[in-house]
Amino acid sequence: xxxxxxxxxxxxxxxxxxxxxxxxxxxxxxxxxxxxxxxxxxxxxxxxxxxxxxxxxxxxxxxxxxxxxxxxxxxxxxxxxxxxxxxxxxxxxxxxxxxxxxxxxxxxxxxxxxxxxxxxxxxxxxxxxxxxxxxxxxxxxxxxxxxxxxxxxxxxxxxxxxxxxxxxxxxxxxxxxxxxxxxxxxxxxxxxxxxxxxxxxxxxxxxxxxxxxxxxxxxxxxxxxxxxxxxxxxxxxxxxxxxxxxxxxxxxxxxxx
Amino acid sequence: xxxxxxxxxxxxxxxxxxxxxxxxxxxxxxxxxxxxxxxxxxxxxxxxxxxxxxxxxxxxxxxxxxxxxxxxxxxxxxxxxxxxxxxxxxxxxxxxxxxx
Numbered sequence: 001x002x003x004x005x006x007x008x009x010x011x012x013x014x015x016x017x018x019x020x021x022x023x024x025x026x027x028x029x030x031x032x033x034x035x036x037x038x039x040x041x042x043x044x045x046x047x048x049x050x051x052x053x054x055x056x057x058x059x060x061x062x063x064x065x066x067x068x069x070x071x072x073x074x075x076x077x078x079x080x081x082x083x084x085x086x087x088x089x090x091x092x093x094x095x096x097x098x099x100x101x102x103x104x105x106x107x108x109x110x111x112x113x114x115x116x117x118x119x120x121x122x123x124x125x126x127x128x129x130x131x132x133x134x135x136x137x138x139x140x141x142x143x144x145x146x147x148x149x150x151x152x153x154x155x156x157x158x159x160x161x162x163x164x165x166x167x168x169x170x171x172x173x174x175x176x177x178x179x180x181x182x183x184x185x186x187x188x189x190x191x192x193x194x195x196x197x198x199x200x201x202x203x204x205x206x207x208x209x210x211x212x213x214x215x216x217x218x219x220x221x222x223x224x225x226x227x228x229x230x231x232x233x234x235x236x237x238x239x240x241x242x243x244x245x246x247x248x249x250x251x252x253x254x255x256x257x
Numbered sequence: 258x259x260x261x262x263x264x265x266x267x268x269x270x271x272x273x274x275x276x277x278x279x280x281x282x283x284x285x286x287x288x289x290x291x292x293x294x295x296x297x298x299x300x301x302x303x304x305x306x307x308x309x310x311x312x313x314x315x316x317x318x319x320x321x322x323x324x325x326x327x328x329x330x331x332x333x334x335x336x337x338x339x340x341x342x343x344x345x346x347x348x349x350x351x352x353x354x355x356x357x
Contacts, residue, residue: 203286206299217295224279224290224297231283 272313
C-alpha cells in the first residue's frame with residue numbers, strides 16, 4: 001500500500017476472509033512488514049475481539065466485524081504517514097483515459113462522491129489519496145470506501161445503521177488500470193442546490209493541492225514544484241452540487257474524453 | 258520584532274523582498290513559494306503582471322503606465338487597483354520598497 005507492506009494476523013478465519021476481500025485491490029507479497037505495520041486481531045467468533053497495532057491494543061469490540069473499519073482506518077493512517085511521495089487528500093476515479101482527482105479534507109464528501117462516480121461508471125483509484133510515482137503516473141490506492149448511513153441512503157444503497165465498508169466491486173464497479181495520468185482536477189463544494197461544473201484557470205489547482213497535501217511539510221520545495229507541475233497538466237473545474245449521484249453523472253458526461 | 262512598512266507612493270521603487278522566493282508560472286499566473294516561511298501564494302492574472310514589473314527597477318507609477326499601455330486603458334482607471342495590489346504584496350512580505 002503506497003509502497004508499504006502490512007501484515008495482518010487473524011484468529012477468526014471468517015474475519016480474515018472478509019478483510020481479504022475488502023483489500024483485494026492490493027497486491028499480496030512475501031516481503032516482510034516492519035514491526036509497526038503488523039496488525040493482529042485476536043478473538044474467535046462469539047468472543048470479544050481486540051485489534052493490536054505494534055503490540056498495543058488499538059480497539060476492542062464484541063463483534064469482530066466491528067473491528068474491520070478500525071483496522072482499515074489504522075492501515076490507511078500508517079500507509080499515508082509512511083508514504084514517501086507527495087500525497088494529497090483526494091478521491092481519484094477514472095473513465096477511460098480521463099482520470100479525475102477531487103481533493104477535499106476528511107469528512108468533505110470524498111468517499112460519497114467516489115462511490116457515486118463508481119455507481120455512474122467510473123473505475124476506482126482511491127477515496128483517500130492522490131499520489132504520483134516517479135514517472136508522474138497516478139498510484140492506485142484502492143482502499144475500501146467507508147460510507148456513512150447518510151451516504152448509503154443518498155446513494156440508494158442498502159440502508160445501514162452504521163458505517164459500511166465497500167469495495168468498488170460491491171458497487172458494481174472495478175479498479176482502474178495502473179499507470180494512468182491525471183487529466184482533471186475537480187474542486188468540489190457540497191451544499192449548492194443548483195448543480196454547476198465550471199472550468200477554471202489551472203493555477204487554481206496549486207493552492208488546492210497544497211492545502212490538501214498530507215506530507216508537503218516533509219519537503220515543501222518539492223511539494224511546491226509537484227503541485228505546480230500537476231496544475232499545468234490538468235483541466236481544473238469547480239463543481240457545486242447537492243446530489244452526489246447527479247454530480248457524478250455530470251462529471252461523467254462533461255469530462256469524458 | 259514589529260515590522261513597519263514604509264509608506265508607498267507613485268515614486269516608490271518596488272521589488273521582491275526575499276531572495277529565497279521560488280517562482281513558477283501556471284496558466285500565466287505566478288505561484289510563489291517562500292522557503293523561509295513555507296508560504297505559498299498564487300497570484301491572479303493582474304497581480305502576476307504587476308509582480309513581473311515589480312523588479313526593483315520600476316516605480317509604482319511606471320508600473321501603472323506600462324500596464325495601462327498593455328491593457329489599452331487609461332492609467333487613472335487602474336492606478337488605484339495597482340496601488341492596492343502592490344500594497345497587498347508589501348503586506349504579504351513578498352515585495353519591498355527600494356531606495357532609488
